[in-house]
Amino acid sequence: MSTKVSMTVNGRKVSADVEPRTLLVQYLREHLGLTGTHVGCDTTQCGCCAIHLNGEAVKSCTILAVQCEGADVVTIEGLASPDGELHPMQKAFWEHHGLQCGFCTPGMVMVACDIARRKPDADEATIRHGLEGNICRCTGYQHIVEAVHSGIQAMNQGKR
């Protein structure tokens, strides 16, 4: 049995008939072709799949597409400007070497933007706590924390 679901993804209205067991991440990757959102675990712990649901970071591997009826979803593909200019948080990851293999990066960036929204004056400890649900197997986190700190400052200065 499939169910109709409609939502907004990166500003675009989309709807589809999906099986209720379709996870949001499967809907994004397999139906919409938005493969920037990654899957790194089976246990809701790694955060590679983080997206924004109605403006807040959630793990898209642990929510059904049908639960997102009417919701506003933003994925990593939705952050940069249409002309390709990167979002300040993406730029900060680039400038501060906040990634190596890049597998965790989409989730890191989405959660980092959520930290910026909630805590525009976040210090290092706040950033580290804010990233507790995101696992990186390459960087050792130091450069990620620096990138997030710089990205938050850029966002505060209204660079979007």
Next chain:
Amino acid sequence: MYAFNYHRPKSTDEAAKLVAEAEDGKLIAGGMTLLPSMKLRLAAPSDIVDLAAVEGLRGITVSGKTVTIGAMTRHVDVQTSAEVKKAIPALAALAGGIGDPSVRNRGTIGGSVANADPAADYPAAVLGLNATVETTKRKIAADDFFTGLFETALEPGEIIKAIHFPVPDAAAYEKFPQPASGFAMVGAFVARFGKDVRVAITGAKDHVFRVPDMEKALAAKFSGDAIAEIKLPDDDMMSDIHCSADYRAHLVTVMAKRAAAKAAG
């Protein structure tokens, strides 16, 4: 994940009916426990009944000496609520220590309490603060609610509507988190209401429990030192790769002592 039917009722009556009529119906709240267990095929309900659209299950109200939290209120809402921070700061802090921010943006108090994971945080606050669990059928005292490993007094189809927390004179929660998940290896909630003290421990046994010896000692002298020498036997403590039973028994004393010291200010 196995296939299932999905329902999105508007009232608790309708939700209870859908669960009752299904072959194996399950409520879903934040899904932060149910969906991971379905993904691992540890749970395979025939029907999922989503509480998201049910009215009146969300929100926080403070009246007199009681804080009432709707079942569908998320961990992040309790963590950041100015009213909870003012009335029961220990409860806001406990909510802010659950899992990680993305989990707190979905997980709910009703789901956590109904699930009764032996290592969950909220059960310690419910029992430590002598809260009342209000359901679609009745009001259940915390002392009667948690009955075993993932077991509660809830009957099939009974839905938690809200939890009523009495406001204590002082309270604190301290946990030793499992580093990967954040769940409590051992967590201790200490609360003082006038001369009465309650101590609730989570993470150590198959379900949350009180420690009468510590409560008596703290009623006589409300300080961390008063319970520093009270040790619990380890024969019914949980033992796993993260923590042996005798280490858990040791942590019970340490966490309770820290919580008491913090509550005593």
